[in-house]
Amino acid sequence: MTVVLLVIGIALLFVRPAWLPLWAGPIVAAVVGVSTGVIRWHLSYEALRVLRNPLLFLLFAVPLAVLLDRIGVERHWRQRSAVATTCCSGSGCWRPE
Numbered sequence: 001m002t003v004v005l006l007v008i009g010i011a012l013l014f015v016r017p018a019w020l021p022l023w024a025g026p027i028v029a030a031v032v033g034v035s036t037g038v039i040r041w042h043l044s045y046e047a048l049r050v051l052r053n054p055l056l057f058l059l060f061a062v063p064l065a066v067l068l069d070r071i072g073v074e075r076h077w078r079q080r081s082a083v084a085t086t087c088c089s090g091s092g093c094w095r096p097e
Contacts, residue, residue: 002039005038005039008029009028009029009030012024012025012028012029013025
């Protein structure tokens with residue numbers, strides 16, 4: 001039964017309605033597995049305990065990256081570094097345009 005839930009969860013990643021989020025299928029399969037007792041709770045707890053730090057990193061890093069991208073931080077620093085950069089060669093120094 002565990003293998004069936006695993007196959008269903010993976011299949012729902014690839015074959016799903018357009019309105020259904022990508023993560024919904026595997027989450028539903030996992031919840032069904034834990035609630036029916038097919039997947040033991042202590043094994044799920046141990047997996048979540050091990051994944052706690054990476055999941056917390058994603059929980060905070062992804063929204064921060066999106067926010068910084070929306071306010072244009074990367075574009076600002078790219079423009080600033082282009083202005084401050086000078087190129088020197090045998091014929092002298094010049095600023096890239």
